[in-house]
Amino acid sequence: MAEINPKQLKETETAERKQSLNGRALKTLSAFANTKGGSLYIGIKDDARLISKSISDQAQQDIVNKVINHLNIIPEITLHTYKGNEFLEINIRKSTRPISYNGKYYRRSGNTTRELDEEGLRSFFLKNIAWDSQVDDRFSINEIDESS
Secondary structure, three states, X not given: OEEOOHHHOOOEOOEEEEOOOOHHHHHHHHHHHHOOOEEEEEOEOXXXXXXXXXXXXXXXXXXXXXXXXXXXXXXXXXXXXXXXXXXXXXXXXXXXXXXXXXXXXXXXXXXXXXXXXHHHHHHHHHOXXXXXXXXXXXXXXXXXXXXX
């Protein structure tokens, strides 16, 4: 266990504090995976006060299982202490494939989590596909003018 002052954990593009692992926290983890990766600190209020004296092994396992079941990614979990209280760090690496939460895709922008709009989704899904391997269904082979 590492001693970390939660007031030093500023919310950034790669760090966020949450009281619990709820839907908003899972959106943030999805955004971390789709952007640069990052760490979500669970058990910390907005004013950086810690919620719990201790976090059981079962609670840690439940958190790991919730992340795996909802996002299909395996997180790295670290238990931290500060002045006798505990909180968890859930670290997510940048994913090579898009990660959704409840069928929606998210990215980090500064210290906020944003849902991708239609254009953002299109470029997000196509970013690792070579342009010459993409098919445009609006045209057929019959429309190629071989005389030119």
